[in-house]
Each structure stands twice: as structure tokens, then as C-alpha cells.
Amino acid sequence: MAIKVEEKQLTLLERLYVLEVVRGIALTTGHFFRNMAVHIARLFGLAKDKKGSTTFQYPEERRPLAPRLRTLHRLTRREDGAPRCVACMMCETVCPAHCISIVAGEHPNPLIEKYPTRFDIDLGLCVFCGYCVEACPEDAIRMDTGVLEFTSFSREGMVYDLNKLLARSETPKPNEESKVKTA
């Protein structure tokens, strides 16, 4: 069922446009002078706690990441340092981009039994849907590193293997809230 949207009827003054233009310009002008004052003050080392913009000066300033944000994958470790992954291939199965490939091997300990001899994620294919994390029955794969910069000059460089994925295995510290507030 279509929803009827009541259109706001403009007054004559509004329809004349000129006054509205002036109001709009007044608003933007206000912002301009306020922000410009802060910028100039900061140029001379004053008003360090104020910010003339709402933007983040990447890469010096980083946006605080939401804790649930899906970032670069990592593989977690057991207490003895071995990967938690048991190569069940749930992630590989659920992956809509087919970017994960696992080769399983026989673990000498029959209580672990199965472990990944290879675990490759092709980040060039990954769509960061997070299904692998949802599917993992062992909490072996997570996407909470907070790392958003991973680039490479080659396609091969985008393939992260077991060692690369295990390198960030410790739980990252939560991002500190940025102290600088918008002006």
C-alpha cells in the first residue's frame, strides 16, 4: 500500500526564494567564520582542544572503530600456541566469495585429531560478510583486529596464509575514544 506523503506547502516568502537563499547563506557563513576562527587559532598553537571540523585527519587521527566492526581476519591460538582451528571447513563452506581454502591434516594428538596444514584467505576476494566468524564452531577465526589497511602490489600478496593470520592472534585492545571533539 502506497503511503501518501503530505507535501509541505511553501509560503509566498519561501517561494520567492530570495529570502531563503539569504537564510541559507547566513547559516553557512556562520559556520565559516566560527570554524575559520578555530583554524587560525590552531595555526598559532591556540585552542588545541577545539576542532574546526568534524572530519578525522587520517592517518594522524583515526576514527574510533565500533567494537563490532568487521576488520582483518585473525586465527586464534590454543593455550599452547597452536591454532585453534580444526579444519572443519565450515567457514570455507559458508563463504559466499569462496575466498577461504583449507587443507586439513592429521594431528598427532588424537584429542585434537584434525588441524589445518594450510589456511588461506584471499582478501582480494573477501567481501567481509563475517559469515566465517559466525560459522566457526571453535572460535578460531575472528574479524576484530581493527586493521583496515591491507594492500598489496600483487594478487598473491592479498592471500593471507596460516602464519600471517596467526600473527595477530592476541585479542586487540579496544580503541580509545578520540578525545578531540568537534568544534
Added chain:
Amino acid sequence: MEYAIDVGKVLFWFSSIMGLASILTWMERKQSAVMQDRIGANRADIFGFRILGLFHIIADSIKMFTKQDFVPAQGNRILHTVAPMIALFFALVGFAAVPFGGTYEIAGYTVSLQVLDLNVGLLFVFAMMSMGIYGFVLGGWASANNYALLGGLRASGQMISYEITMGATVIGTIMVYGTLSLQQMNIAQGELLFGWIPAWGILLQPLGCILFVTAALAETKRVPFDVPEGESEIIGYFVEYSGMRFGMFFLTDFIETVLAAVLTTTLFFGGWQVPYLYAGGFEFPWGGSFELPVVAVMLLQVGAFMAKVFTLCFIFLLIRWTLPRFRWDQLMRLGWTIMLPLSILNIVVTGVVLLIVGN
């Protein structure tokens, strides 16, 4: 010596315009950013100094000169090359007839601060502005790109529509001051109404001023009248340009903005006039005076002119970053069904008022 004075005037005027246009390229980005709570250009630095990103003007020009100069394979190489030059040339030439100061007697020489003192100066400026459109249309056509051609056509369509309004609007001003010479107009604006109000165009022709500014903005093809560019839809006549040839179009844009500001200043904001400042110094209507040497008067008046132009440029940029773009049909409707009748009405009303006042 007179040649030297002429050369000096040309050099001063040219470098002022180019300097202002260059600064506008930075201002455009920085101002828009600051008024939108962003930061804007701030990266280019020299030895760690950034001074609010002012060095981006230099960085930009280095970039423009070193970028690949691209000509489309199917395009017309000659016209493609010449088009931005045409646009830039006619945009610059228009300034010749605009005075940036009065006439001063300095050290025995009569210095008139105007490159070309024409008695039909206004017509000359309008003519040059109209010629500029060839640059855009040719550029659009020579690019062998449908979007570029469409941009060129839109530019000419818009130019025609708003040139008429512009011309009709100015007629009111001409009627009031009774001259086509821009210098004469400026001098006329130095008079006082009722003994104390400066006879600036904006006071004599308020409607004319609004219409003129609007039409002038349309002439510069900038938001809200940037349909020829429309970067979200067709990109415009310069879509196939790169490097310094794109730079010329880009600069033309800002020079036209300066031209619009200069004309508006000249016609409606008293040009180089400073209220109550005469050749000998200030003479206030409520009595009292302040003697000044001629050179000081000249500097004050030129400075006033520049300040007015700069302020208008700032306002033009404010408008450009505040208002949304018109659709093509809205643009045409505004031009033909609102602004043109209003400008004709302005002529009629001006005529009637002049008849009454004159009698």
C-alpha cells in the same frame, strides 16, 4: 613615460586578476570545507609549513603542468588545443574596459586607472563575455565526446538565456547614469543623494542589482547554475581535458567569477568610490573634512575597489557552496519567465521614475 604608465596599468590589472583567480582556486576548496565543517586543502607544505593549505595553489600548478596532456583520438586536435585559450583570452580581455581607479594628477602626469577608456565600455565587456562561449562550445565539440558536446551546448544555451536578462538589467543602470562608459558610471556613483547617501547602483537599482548578480552567476556557469558542468551527470565540456589545458578552463571559471564581481562592483557598488572621499580627501556631509595627498587617495580608492571585488567573490563562493543545482528546465524557466519579465519591468519602472524625478 606614458607608455610606461600604460604598461604598468596593464601589468597591475592583469596580475591582480590572475592573482585573485589563483587565490580563488584555493578559496573555493578551503572555504567550502570550512563552512561545511570539513578541513579542506591542508596537505601541501614547504619545510613543514602549511599555512592553511595556501601552498596548494603552487602544488596545483605544478600538477597541471606535469600531467599528461591528452587529446582524444577522434577529436579535432587543433580546436581541442585552441578552445581553452579562446575561453581564457576573452575572459581576460573583458577586464580592459573596467576601471579600477579614478583619474589622478600625479607628478604632472594624468593617470587614468583604466586600461582602455571606451565610451561604450559596457558594450565591450558584454561583447567579450559573449565571445568567451566559443571556447566552451568548441572545446565540447572538439572532444568527440557526447557528454562534452552536451556540456558545450548547455553552456551556450544558458549563456544566451541569461545574457538577455543581463543586458536588459543593465539598461536600467545606463538610464540612471546616462552613460555607457564604465568610468563615467563610477564617477556618477560618487555623487550624493539627498546630500548624504552615496548614489550607488544598488540603491538606485535594487531589483536590477539582484537580477544582475543572478544573471552574472549564471554566466559564470557555477552552482547553482552549473548545468553545463553538472559533474554528477555529464561532467561537462571539459571532460576530455587534462593537464594545463584543463587548467585554463578551470582558471577561466574563476576569472569569470572575478569578472562578475568586478562588473557588479562597478555597476552597483560604486566601483572604486569610497563614500565621501574626493580628490582632495574626505569631505563629510555633516561637515568636517580630512585632507589627503593624491597618492593616498589613489591607493585608498584602488584598495576599496579590490576589497569590494574580493568580498563579492567571497559571497559568490558562499552562494555556490550553499545552494543546490537547478535542473535544466528550472534554469530555463527562471531565465525566461521570471528574470526577463522582471528586468523589462525594471526598465519601465526606472523610466517612469526618471520621468517623474527628471520633471
Added chain:
Amino acid sequence: MSASFEFTPENKKRFEEILRRYPTKRAAMLPSLHLTQEQEGYISPEAEQYIADLLEVPVVDVREVVSFYTMFTRNPLGKHHIRVCESLSCWVRGSDEVKETLEKELGVESGGITEDGEYSWEVIPDCLGACELAPMLQLDGYFEGNLTREKVVELLKKQAASKTSGK
């Protein structure tokens, strides 16, 4: 462990007797195994094979039966064998204490034999069928119930005494 197993001539006769009581040879499995354990004290793999051949069943079936019933044992035992019930009633009434005491007194864990070969003991997780005596143990076929730490120690002393007295 004997390298091979065979019924003694006397037991052989008893076995023939047993066979006659059952409609099929397989049915004589339990009495035959009892006979074996009686003769040997435990049931060795060789004995399993011997029984399987006699009864004409796969040897794995014999092993299934032997491992199922707790009264059969596959390891040599001490002269006196103690079975401690660990089933629910006994456990509730303190079979853990009995186990601890035995372990301390005999110096071997469940399933082991003392160095002198006198005693062996084991824990029977399944019920020995004397819940009214809980906690209880079985010493050489006799039930001893209502045990405490002291009673277990006493029991072992009595057993040792009866031995020295030449009973």
C-alpha cells in the same frame, strides 16, 4: 602366563558332562569359562582360543563374554582376591573410603597384586548384588558388609592371622 591351555583330564570329563546339559555347544560357554577360571585362576587368551575351538564359536565371542562378566578375570590374581563394589548404594555409603583404605593397606592400586602375591583387589563398578550390606566387598567369594576404614583393616588382619594359623 602359560603358553598354551588345556583342560586337565579331570576337567575335560567335567566339560563333556557340561556339554551334554545344553542343546547347543555355544550355550555351554559360561560353565566352560567357570571351569577354566577354576583350573587356571584366570582366563588367558590361549584359554579363550581353546574354549572357542571346543565350542566351535569365533574367539571374539568368547572374549565378549569374558569381558562382560565381572566374575571372569583375564589377569592372574593374588591368592586372595578382593572385589570392592562401587555401585550406587555402596558409593553413597562410603565405598570411596574402602578403596582408599585398601590402597593404603595393600600398597597397590585397583587391579594390582601385592608383591608377595597374597592379595589382589579391584573395583567393580557394577553391582555385586548385596546392597543391603553397603558398602561391601567380596573376599574370595565371601561378602563383607557395612564397612568402615577400621573394619577393612581388621578384616585384612584377620585374614592374615587365619593364614599364619594354618587354617
Added chain:
Amino acid sequence: MPTLTIDGQEVTVDAGTTVIQAAEQIGINIPRYCYHPGLSLAGRCRMCLVEIETFPNLQIACYTRAQDEMVVSTTSERVLSARQSMLEFLLSNHPLDCPVCDQSGECDLQNFYMDHGQYQSRFLENKVKKKKAFPIGPHVILDQERCILCTRCVRFTEEVSKSNELGVFNRGSRSVIDLYPTKSLDNPYSGNVIDICPVGALTEREFRFKCRVWYLASQESICTGCSRGCNISLDYNGSRRAYKAGGRRVMRIKPRYNPDINKWWICDEGRFGYGFIDTDRIETPMQRTTSDLEPSDWDPALARVAETVKAAYSEKGANGVGVIVSPQLSNEELLACRELFVEKMKLTNVAALNPWEEPGEADDFLRNADRNPNTKGVEDLGYSGDAKAVLEKAAEGEIEVLIIFRHNLADGEAGKLLEKAKFVVYVGTNWNATAERAHVVLPGATHAEKDGTFTNFEGRVQRFKQALLPIGDSRNDSQIISEMAAKLGYSLPASADEIFEAWKGISLDELSGSGSSVDPDTAVQA
């Protein structure tokens, strides 16, 4: 002939039929673990409990005989709650191994738990620990913790393989399935315990961790290990990209039920004998130019064969060319060869069988000594004479061109004769000494890569279906023969379907359903 009602449906079954079988006849599948139609009844798992009117308690459907006027419910509340309780009971000591268990995906515990599970565990005690993951034979790994003691495997070794390696030892919650000490599960049919194990207790060593079962696709085929012609399913990498499985395509072979031939079983030789499909294959046509075999295209290789054959044919007539076809070929390929070489070219030296071939092991259950799947087909299609005579003629120089299909004739006496042959064309799938000695090598397709039929030793014509594309540049043999014929100036159909239809008058798809048999007496049954 009792007539009973199951879930409101009436069904009349033979006397002696059990309720579980009667239900199956009308398409009702009662969950079961210990019941297997090929084994004796054990009644151990209690999963197939059903409610029967007039019986006070629930009855196990696998053991209860169908009787007249029985009214059975398989979905009543009591039944469902009993199933849930049984599953809880069976799972109380079952480890949470699904992520590492090869059975997951085709596990009856998983499947039935999805339908009837309790989901919310209330088992707080410690699970009983047993021995995990140890090999009990050359092909089988046992995990005692996962075992639910259905004893299907024990009954298999007792009743089918009659080797008695496995037993249930100890009592109660400590009961385990284990080998009898000193024994090893290495009977020729040991792989079948993997199939019948309803859970992940018995898994395949070859297949272990190679692939998850949900990646597999399956195609109906016929075992080529011997002339029994056991029905099999070829399980191959389907949805998983091949490079992720190291290029291996066929992952395992499972027996396919055929009451007349192999029932539910298959021998280990057949089950694990699929390696040749993916390894050591001839992938491109080869030609001997000066001294080495070099890769070639199909066109020049076939052209060279045709030229040489034509030259020999015109010089020495029908005696100049010798052909040794193979009982490894399908009926359709043998027909095409007969059409071309016997009927059209009228060659005199055409043989099929290799007299030097060593017989395989045989028993009275499934395995036959004849290792070729289609020896009966060769005989039925009128091939006679053996390779020895043809080879001798080739060695004497009477035969100019010798075309060998599949056979390896490079060893011993045959090898000495083959040495002297002037020009040898080898058509086959895998590299062997004969291929290496040939002048032109044409790569054919294995049974996994083509359609066709084999005739088993009893005369049953059975269909196998294509699962994979021929590897590399190799081609279906009937296509090779057809193209060779075209180059020689004859026209032959290239597809197995066309040849079969011309032969039997029905299309391959009409061949009794899913590739089961054509009775030897009636020859063709639709």
C-alpha cells in the same frame, strides 16, 4: 499376506516382513541405527520404536513382524518423545566431534537429531572417555567415543565377511567395539563397515580429512575392478573448486544397492581402486617423431594413423593391419571397433584377450579372477582369437600396423614380440610400457569420464554414467574410433547412446532405470 495400517495407510506385505520394512514399502522411513537390511536383527539401538495398538509398550519396528490388522503409528507423541529420549541417551557419551568428524554431513546421529533432538542438553556429568582415532586395519580408523554400539560392524564381520575381527567388549557405559587382540580388520571387504557405520566411529583412512562430504557430487557407475560388475557411486569433487582439493577429482567410491549383484557391498580392491582416474594419465595425443614421443594435436596424430593404416591396407590388404581391442572397453566401443575393423575393413587379425594377463584373487562372494569388466561383452560381440597370434604376426612383419587398446603387452614374452612390431598405435588412459613403446599414443577416457555399458560375467548389461570431463585433451574412445574411421573414409556414430540404440533398440536412459541390469536371458529389458 498380512495387511496392516501404518500411519493411516494400509499396506499388504509378505509374511515375515518386519514393520520397519513394511513402512519402507509405503515410503515411511523410521529412524534406525542398528537395523541394516543386509544384517541380522540386533534390536540394540531402540531408535525405531513405534506405537502399535493392542501392545501396551512401544515396540521396535525392526524386530516386530507385521501381522494382520496391526495398527502402527510412527509419529504419535509417545513415539516422538521416545525417539528424543533415545537420542539423548545415545548422545550422553557421544563427543562433540562434528567439526573434525568425517561423517558429519552424512551422519545419522546428526540427521535424526535435527528431526527429533532435544537440543537443550541436561547432561551435567562427565562423559566416559574411550580410545580415539586409531587404525584397526589398512583402510579403517576406529573412534570408540563416537560409537553408539549398534554392532552393525560386528555383525558384518560375523555374517558377511565371516572374519570375526570385531567384538563388543566390557559392559554398560564402558562397552566398546574393538578388535580381537592380535587381529586386524584386513579382510577383503573391510571397507563396508565404513558404509554401514551410522555414525563417525568407523571412517575411511584414504578419505580421511581430504574433503567434507557436502562438497561431493555423486554419479552412478560400475566398478571396473573385475567382471562382477558391482554397482557403485562415484563421489567426486562437485561444488568445491578443484584447485582446493589438490586437483584430485574422484574422492571415493561407495557401493550402490543392487539386489542381483553386489547387494550393499563391494570389495576393498574395487572401493580403493579409483586412483588411476586421476593419476598417471595420458593427457594429450603423442607422436614418435625421431626417437622420442612428443605431444601432438588430435588431427595430425589421427591423420598419421590413418595414412599408415591406408598404406598397409593397400599394400597387404586385410592382413596388413592388426587390432587388439580390450575387455576394458565398453560394449559401445567394442561395437564401434567391430563395425570399423571387422565389418567395414574386413581385417583378419582382430583379437581381444590378453593370454598373459595374471588372474586376480577370487572368492565365492564378490571378487572374480577376471580383472576386466567386460570380458563377457567381448565374447558376446563375437571377438575371438587372442593377442598372442596377432602379436606373433606383427613380430614376423606380416602385420604392418598394430592398434592396441588399453592392454599392457610390453612385459615378458609379449614384450619380446611387441619389440619387433613395425608401427604401434596405442589407445589408452594411463601410461604403461606399451604406451611408451608406441609410435602414436591416443588418450582415451576412463569409465568415470564417459557413458556406456559393460556386460558382467553373468551377461547383465549395466550402464555407467559420465561423472567427469575427460582429463586434459583426452577423448571418449567411441569418438576416437569414429574420427579414425572418418579419416579412413568410413562413417560411424560417435556417441555411446547412438551405438547402444542401434544395438539394442532402446536408448541408454531406458536401460532399466538407474543403470541396473539387463537380464541375460531376456537380453533387453526396458
